[in-house]
Amino acid sequence: MRDxxxxxxxxxxxxxxxxxxxxxxxxxxxSEELAEFIRTSGARVRKDLSFFGQFGxxxxxxxxxxxxxxxxxxxxxxxxxxxxxxxAGKLGMALLEYSGFKExxxxxxxxxxxxxxxxxxxxxxxxxYHPYQMPKEIRQQEINMGLIAVPAEAAQESADxxxxxxxxxxxxxxxxxxIVPSYVKLMQVDLTSQLEIMAYFLSxxxxxxxxxxxxxxx
Amino acid sequence: MRDxxxxxxxxxxxxxxxxxxxxxxxxxxxSEELAEFIRTSGARVRKDLSFFGQFGxxxxxxxxxxxxxxxxxxxxxxxxxxxxxxxAGKLGMALLEYSGFKExxxxxxxxxxxxxxxxxxxxxxxxxYHPYQMPKEIRQQEINMGLIAVPAEAAQESADxxxxxxxxxxxxxxxxxxIVPSYVKLMQVDLTSQLEIMAYFLSxxxxxxxxxxxxxxx
Numbered sequence: 001m002r003d004x005x006x007x008x009x010x011x012x013x014x015x016x017x018x019x020x021x022x023x024x025x026x027x028x029x030x031s032e033e034l035a036e037f038i039r040t041s042g043a044r045v046r047k048d049l050s051f052f053g054q055f056g057x058x059x060x061x062x063x064x065x066x067x068x069x070x071x072x073x074x075x076x077x078x079x080x081x082x083x084x085x086x087x088a089g090k091l092g093m094a095l096l097e098y099s100g101f102k103e104x105x106x107x108x109x110x111x112x113x114x115x116x117x118x119x120x121x122x123x124x125x126x127x128x129y130h131p132y133q134m135p136k137e138i139r140q141q142e143i144n145m146g147l148i149a150v151p152a153e154a155a156q157e158s159a160d161x162x163x164x165x166x167x168x169x170x171x172x173x174x175x176x177x178x179i180v181p182s183y184v185k186l187m188q189v190d191l192t193s194q195l196e197i198m199a200y201f202l203s204x205x206x207x208x209x210x211x212x213x214x215x216x217x218x
Numbered sequence: 219m220r221d222x223x224x225x226x227x228x229x230x231x232x233x234x235x236x237x238x239x240x241x242x243x244x245x246x247x248x249s250e251e252l253a254e255f256i257r258t259s260g261a262r263v264r265k266d267l268s269f270f271g272q273f274g275x276x277x278x279x280x281x282x283x284x285x286x287x288x289x290x291x292x293x294x295x296x297x298x299x300x301x302x303x304x305x306a307g308k309l310g311m312a313l314l315e316y317s318g319f320k321e322x323x324x325x326x327x328x329x330x331x332x333x334x335x336x337x338x339x340x341x342x343x344x345x346x347y348h349p350y351q352m353p354k355e356i357r358q359q360e361i362n363m364g365l366i367a368v369p370a371e372a373a374q375e376s377a378d379x380x381x382x383x384x385x386x387x388x389x390x391x392x393x394x395x396x397i398v399p400s401y402v403k404l405m406q407v408d409l410t411s412q413l414e415i416m417a418y419f420l421s422x423x424x425x426x427x428x429x430x431x432x433x434x435x436x
Contacts, residue, residue, distance in 0.1 A: 007415065014414040018393060038395050075414050076421025083413075094312030095409075100393060104410045106417075145416055168423075169416035171409075175236055175318065177256050185419040187412050191313075191389075192322045194405050195301075196232040196293050197225065198363055198387035199324075201403040203294025205386075 009048045010075065012038060016045070017071045025065030033061070081106050084143045084167070086131065086158040087150035088113040088123055091173055095147060096124040109141055112158075131161055138165035145169045152176040159186075227266045228293065230256060234263070235289045243283030251279070299324050302361045302385070304349065304376040305368035306331040306341055309391055313365060314342040327359055330376075349379055356383035363387045370394040377404075 019037040023029065031049075032042035049067075052074055072078050083101070085092055088111045095101075096108055111128045113119065118128045129137050137143075146162040148155055148170060155174035162170055169185045172178055175193070180186045237255040241247065249267075250260035267285075270292055290296050301319070303310055306329045313319075314326055329346045331337065336346045347355050355361075364380040366373055366388060373392035380388055387403045390396055393411070398404045 010415050010418045011411065013418075014408075014411045015395060017414075018411075019395075039397075074418070076417040077414060081413070081417050081420075090312050090315045094308050097308045098409070100410050101413065104414065106410070106413045144420060145413065169420050171412050171416065177233060177237075179257075183423075185416055187416060189407055189409070189412065190232075191316070191407070192318050192324070193229065193232045193236075194389050194407065195299070195319065195324045195363065196235075196295060196322065197228050198389065198403055198405060199294040199299050200228045200231075200292070202299075202362060202387050205401075 009051065012040065012044070012048050013071050013075055016048075017068065017075065017077075020064055020068040020071070023064045025063075025068070027064045028061045029064055029067070030061035077105050079105070081145060082141065082143045083108045083145045083147060084134075084138055084162070085111040085126070085147045085149065086113075086134075086162065087148065087154075087174075088115070088118055088128055089149065092147075092149040093123065095149060095173075096126055106145070108147070109143060110137055114154075131158065134161045135165040138162070138167065143167065145171070148172045148174055148178075150174055227269065230258065230262070230266050231289050231293055234266075235286065235293065235295075238282055238286040238289070241282045243281075243286070245282045246279045247282055247285070248279035295323050297323070299363060300359065300361045301326045301363045301365060302352075302356055302380070303329040303344070303365045303367065304331075304352075304380065305366065305372075305392075306333070306336055306346055307367065310365075310367040311341065313367060313391075314344055324363070326365070327361060328355055349376065352379045353383040356380070356385065361385065363389070366390045366392055366396075368392055 015038045016034055019034070030042070031045040035042045035045045052070070083106050085095060085108050088096070092111065092113070096111065101108065108126055111123060111126050112131045112134055113128050114131060119130050121128055146167045146169070148158045150158050152175045155172060155176040156178055159170055159172070159178045159180055163180060163184055168183060170180065171187045171189065173189050175190055178186060233256045234252055237252070248260070249263040253260045253263045270288070301324050303313060303326050306314070310329065310331070314329065319326065326344055329341060329344050330349045330352055331346055332349060337348050339346055362385075364385045364387070366376045368376050370393045373390060373394040374396055377388055377390070377396045377398055381398060381402055386401060388398065389405045389407065391407050393408055396404060
């Protein structure tokens, strides 16, 4: 059963965890209270957790500390995950400096960049290598995940190198649609696309605009 | 019809546009070719575009430049969108320096931060104000959208201030679940959550782990 959990459930588990972490460990919380934090239903919470074993339905709730441990284990957060950063430009630097990753158990251990002035240096304590050193360095340092923060035109090559190096989970920040094998988990953070969706929302709820020009078939 | 387009269609339109922008303006492209870029079907492309009027089905394709214009108009990208940044820390600075926003018509015009050393200064050419100046400055400068890049505990207050100031579209980078009125479009970029989902994927495809401890009902 556990291998078939929908990704949406994993997203919710991650959100439950975020709230549980802020609470006292010995407090008892009901599924309804937990549901309220992320505006879902108690039934949904119980269903999400039931994927991982039988929980009673007549009690008053979960002990916060125990539930936190369980969800952490389900999500695989009871270990340190090692991360490689590809692209140490402005966005890459912000990712290197972002403390939230480390606090959650994700350690950026190595970075790759084509900028000769960065190669061989350490940025925020992280050594920088040339991308062609990826296969060797990633295997040697047993890296689990890759972050891609390079310009769009270099994103596919970066992904290919990560995958050749044995990486099976990639978070891509470049505005490019990447092709990866089915055994690789690819997630995408496209900031411009998010703004465009907001623009769409604002355009279509504010006032009705008339399209004056439409593409023609030839 | 146009007001009921699913958000997923808006996401795809944004992706089509990204590929069209790289192509010669007078080229003719079929829906199948366009579909291939984002690994969907030609039928899906035609359906996405059909929300916005009748397109023939027997022709050979769309003129790239014209389709680009049309999709830009549909997404509301035929205008400049003005953006306010709340939080000028490391992530905020990376957002200020990210050139991709401006290239796509999103101009960060103003920033807010509680850091006294930043207030009254300009960062990357953008003036910084105290958050309590939001209602006045946002209205005066006719800002359309807000980006929240503050610590989690300050995120809800930032959202409240943006909304009081008249903002109806917010992109939140803080690890916090925000409550906003239904007329506000809230989008979330939670980087840690994305990594946690990848951790989940790696944990559950690599090997079967046994949960040794489960939360108990009390």
